[in-house]
Amino acid sequence: MSRVAVVGGGVSGLTAAHRLRTLLGPEAEIVVVDRANRLGGKLYTHRIAGSGYDLGAEAFLARRPEVLRLAEELGLDSELVYPSGASARIRAGGHTLPLPSGMFMGVPTSAEAVRSVLSPEGCRHVERETELPPPRWEGTDVSVGELLRSRFGAEVVERLVEPLLGGVYGGSADDLGLRATMPALAEALDAGAPSLTEAAGRAAPAPSSATGQRPPVFGAFTHGYDTLVRGLAERARATVELGLPVRELHRSGGSWELVVGGAHRPRTLTTDAVVLAVPPPAARDLLSEVAPEASVGFGRIRQASMAVVGMALPAGVEPPSASGTLVARGERHSDGTPFTAKAFTFSSTKWPHLRGSGGQPLVRASVGRGDPAELRGSDAELLRLVRADLAELTGITAEPVETVVTRWGGGIPQYGVGHTETVAAVEEAVNRLPGLAVAGAALHGVGVPACVGTGEAAARRIAGQLSRD
Numbered sequence: 126m127s128r129v130a131v132v133g134g135g136v137s138g139l140t141a142a143h144r145l146r147t148l149l150g151p152e153a154e155i156v157v158v159d160r161a162n163r164l165g166g167k168l169y170t171h172r173i174a175g176s177g178y179d180l181g182a183e184a185f186l187a188r189r190p191e192v193l194r195l196a197e198e199l200g201l202d203s204e205l206v207y208p209s210g211a212s213a214r215i216r217a218g219g220h221t222l223p224l225p226s227g228m229f230m231g232v233p234t235s236a237e238a239v240r241s242v243l244s245p246e247g248c249r250h251v252e253r254e255t256e257l258p259p260p261r262w263e264g265t266d267v268s269v270g271e272l273l274r275s276r277f278g279a280e281v282v283e284r285l286v287e288p289l290l291g292g293v294y295g296g297s298a299d300d301l302g303l304r305a306t307m308p309a310l311a312e313a314l315d316a317g318a319p320s321l322t323e324a325a326g327r328a329a330p331a332p333s334s335a336t337g338q339r340p341p342v343f344g345a346f347t348h349g350y351d352t353l354v355r356g357l358a359e360r361a362r363a364t365v366e367l368g369l370p371v372r373e374l375h376r377s378g379g380s381w382e383l384v385v386g387g388a389h390r391p392r393t394l395t396t397d398a399v400v401l402a403v404p405p406p407a408a409r410d411l412l413s414e415v416a417p418e419a420s421v422g423f424g425r426i427r428q429a430s431m432a433v434v435g436m437a438l439p440a441g442v443e444p445p446s447a448s449g450t451l452v453a454r455g456e457r458h459s460d461g462t463p464f465t466a467k468a469f470t471f472s473s474t475k476w477p478h479l480r481g482s483g484g485q486p487l488v489r490a491s492v493g494r495g496d497p498a499e500l501r502g503s504d505a506e507l508l509r510l511v512r513a514d515l516a517e518l519t520g521i522t523a524e525p526v527e528t529v530v531t532r533w534g535g536g537i538p539q540y541g542v543g544h545t546e547t548v549a550a551v552e553e554a555v556n557r558l559p560g561l562a563v564a565g566a567a568l569h570g571v572g573v574p575a576c577v578g579t580g581e582a583a584a585r586r587i588a589g590q591l592s593r594d
């Protein structure tokens with residue numbers, strides 16, 4: 126009988142635990158250890174105004190197959206929901222405008238597509254991009270912010286690219302590498318696109334055909350991600366140990382030894398294999414002895430922090446008919462106060478099923494563009510600031526009936542310049558050690574589908590090795 130430890134009970138670790146169970150069968154002992162007092166990690170459904178509301182990840186990319194397949198396998202497909210189709214807005218240059226559609230992650234496919242959001246000077250920069258000499262791109266990597274600023278000017282970065290990329294990574298475009306965060310754009314450049322405008326045109330999804338509707342881009346779970354977390358935990362039938370950090374990882378003969386628990390009363394868990402599905406700082410520490418090169422790689426991956434403020438508005442106080450509003454860096458209220466939130470989701474408009482039990486509209490504000498100072502205030506202060514932002518954007522001043530502030534310290538790994546090489550080196554070092562696998566948001570995408578993919582791959586690697594032994 127094999128015993129496998131899964132360190133980290135976020136979606137990556139839980140997917141690995143579930144897949145290990147299906148591959149190793151009922152006899153295997155699977156132990157999931159998490160230092161938090163609940164499973165799910167960045168998947169966190171909180172009850173607000175009587176309804177389950179996601180305050181970590183709220184959706185998944187439905188154009189990728191991983192979550193859809195997993196939901197089907199777990200018998201949860203009837204729980205899936207898709208957005209209403211309401212469109213998004215952007216606050217830029219002092220105006221709240223429809224988010225342009227002719228872009229790839231904020232990179233314009235033509236000057237015309239983004240004219241509404243840019244100043245005349247900003248627009249001229251975009252027009253001239255195709256006349257510049259081809260981008261100097263030797264197939265390596267470059268900072269998104271630096272490359273796009275040099276081609277399109279600062280406005281495109283501040284008003285379009287950062288708000289869109291910031292929604293995924295939370296940090297600054299200057300700290301993100303093109304190859305890992307915009308792989309389709311990098312591939313278009315690899316293939317010789319003569320300009321960034323042309324590369325964005327090749328990378329952007331084709332416009333919907335006149336005959337058929339495009340499938341929905343995003344999906345979610347009707348009762349929140351808690352449904353997925355519970356579904357995975359039930360199927361994994363693992364021994365779950367919560368509130369216990371794994372402090373050390375050692376190799377002893379053919380086994381693994383994990384030092385688990387508080388500094389005063391640690392105990393040792395001995396297993397045949399280990400899946401590490403923890404954020405980069407924990408992975409760096411745990412791998413320092415057994416896989417020093419992988420530890421160095423994880424040490425290179427920075428994390429951005431953020432906060433999510435959930436609000437239930439009084440029934441009858443309706444937000445605008447948009448799915449939400451992104452706020453560009455540097456935007457100010459009409460009295461000069463800087464905006465605190467980087468985005469609002471008008472959740473009940475975007476997801477019509479999502480309302481308080483008495484019909485209260487739910488609104489979610491995201492804070493954090495990579496500067497720790499933004500998150501220093503108390504919860505009450507953060508709430509006051511985002512309510513002022515909401516009033517400026519929508520005119521809504523009504524006191525919410527319920528609020529919750531959730532802080533995600535080190536919430537999202539930052540895929541910096543050279544990230545794909547860092548990850549390749551990490552995986553190569555880990556793969557040299559039988560019975561060890563890594564999974565998680567630091568590797569092949571921060572989104573939930575990519576995390577599911579890493580959990581699946583880690584489980585398959587371990588199960589393949591154990592069944593050969």
Ligand SMILES: Cc1cc2nc3c(=O)[nH]c(=O)nc-3n(C[C@H](O)[C@H](O)[C@H](O)COP(=O)(O)OP(=O)(O)OC[C@H]3O[C@@H](n4cnc5c(N)ncnc54)[C@H](O)[C@@H]3O)c2cc1C
Nearest residue numbers: 133135136137160166167182183184371536565566572573
């Ligand atoms: C605010 C926010 C909004 C997001 N929105 C979306 C979205 O809408 N769509 C989307 O696809 N993605 C979104 N993401 C990204 C996505 O949620 C995460 O990347 C993903 O959930 C990470 O899963 P994971 O299992 O890799 O890591 P985590 O969820 O971070 O899980 C890691 C677990 O490891 C545990 N741990 C850490 N150290 C130790 C240790 N030493 N010993 C034991 N346990 C340890 C932690 O407690 C944690 O539970 C969002 C992220 C955030 C923060």
